[in-house]
Amino acid sequence: LISIPKKHNITYLWSMQIIKSTAEDINVIFDLYDKAIVFQKVNSTQHWLPFERSLVEKELKEDRQWKIMMNGDVACVFAIAFSDPFIWKEKNSDSAIYIHRIVTNPLFRGNNFVAGIVEWAKHFARENYLKYIRMDTWGDNLKLKEHYLKFGFNYLGIITPEKTDQLPSHYSSITLALFELSV
Secondary structure, three states: EEOOOHHEEEEEEEEEEEOOOOOOHHHHHHHHHHHHHHHHHHOOOOOOOOOOOOHHHHHHEEEEEEEEEEOOEEEEEEEEEEOOHHHHHHHOOOOOEEEEEEOHHHHHHHOOHHHHOOOOHHHHHOOOOEEEEEEEEEEOHHHHHHHHHOOOOOEEEEOOOOOOOOOHHHHHHOOOOEEEEEO
């Protein structure tokens, strides 16, 4: 891992550049979300519902939206959080980074961005004195469950998130598989 000084908000991994997304990226982010929903509808019984623009705008303002650039193109986007109480309940008091909504540009599928994001998150967690990296996926998504286990995540089981308007609408009436990696 080659790290550029933190003030630049850039970390290089392999030929990927992981940088904070900006307000100018919002249309690209939503285009990738739309493409992900189409992909989910074709390949799964569950899919995201459209996201509120205000959610992504808030994440952008709080520097919690990131993108992976390859050859000048947005190859992947993801969001982070430092609190996730409706999903992680009592464990939310732990110091952790939560990774959400990893979406790969269809033109860049197969580049193993999860591996790059996990390495970036390890570095980020150490720099910010966080103990855990956490992720979730639909409870019946066996392919992603196996994928996350390959990166050293521990499978913590299935939960049903609390009903709240604080979570995107697709979290209503679902089960989630929880994953945690100690840093």
